[in-house]
Amino acid sequence: MSARTGVHAAPSPDGIALMDTRAGRGQWRFLDPVGARLWQTITDGTPPATAITDLTAYWHSRGADPAQVRTDLTALADDLERADLLHHAAPAAQPDRTEVRFAAAAPASAAQRLAGHVGLFAALVLLRLLPIRIAIAGARVVTLLPGRAALPEEADAAFTAVRRAARLWPGRAACLEESLATHFAAALTGRRVRWVIGARFIPQGAHAWIEAGTVIIGQDETDRVWPYVPALQVERSN
Template sequence: MTGTGVHAALAPQGVALLDVRRGLGQWRFLDPVGAQLWLDITSGTAPADAIDKLTTRWQERGADAAQVRVDLTALAADLDSAGLLLPADRPARNGALSIRFAPEADGGALHRLAGHAGLSAALLLLRCLPVRFALTAARAVTRLPGRRAEMEDAEAAFAAVRRAARWWPGRAACLEESLAAHFASALTGHRVTWVIGARFTPHGAHAWIEADGYIIGQEETDRVWPYAPALKVERSH
């Protein structure tokens, strides 16, 4: 981890940058050309050299070199002003994961209690504080004793959070639900992976949990996948 507060989701369609240094986090999507510029500069190439290299490449393909240079120079300046020309954390992709749609499993009284506690904590953190505090708390609970969750364990935690959300005013979105399920799993002695990621066609962000080779709790109405992970919170060993 670089610790810069910038996280990157990489895909053939480009790169999505998540900046968690302020507020609830901000996303910036770059097309393949912009992504290459960002990758070159953040890998140590001087901005002017990176712009020269890409300009030459596109000139050889018939593009107007002057316009390409203007566009790339403006993009580099824009990313620099936003503080995004930094090395970013880039989580490894786990390959193809199976998707489990939102479960209705009932894990019993312990899971219901953990669901309410997890949702309370997630809502408090995400609605009252900058997202970096939620990340700190999410990383902290990975150090609680417990075993790696199996699919049924993760589904029971997610279902408990969904059930608890019916008692709360307003809507708990995927960010709140997934963080709450991460907390609820920890409270019942299980470890899941909390993931925040992005997709490119169309642009969008999503948060979910993973366990036992499965993506847990995906909505039946959202079948646009895959999302590329930008940030993962899991036990490191």
């Protein structure tokens, strides 16, 4: 099957997380390894009925009740079809990551502080007032601005500037707003970072963050559960 624009996949040995950005703020669907195998088989081109029959036989050979397996797989396939998720979604690339850098105040120049306010304003408008697909499009547009890849210290400074700016805005800026704002702020000062949205499975959860090279920037000390698996990455291609 062809890829469906707006659906992104985060595959893992623990299952697969599907991020549907086609409407509203987006929606996540987590599938366990059994459901993930069904989804992968169908999206690789096997008709749903054939996939269900083949997987029922497979799980029966491993001791499962075939009637129950068929019932469960049929219900899942029907549910995914109603949600229009039975289409191939290419997973995000998995670049090497060598360090998770936890949030700490970094020096920020006046220009970086101003960029932090502008980036946060843009992120809040896009994410709170418009569908998430528009925010993703905006993130891709700013990768066209001139600049070079940010060093980890420069990405830290952009993240710090955004966090400081967020103290002056009403409401809470969560990871999605902070990371997109940092992506914008870095671009406004001639630096490029990678904006990533992904998921983890144990415990289940979604997260957004930025990366500079192989370094993951700005993680909270209270959230040391890693790795998250990328579903979507926005960065300049060269």
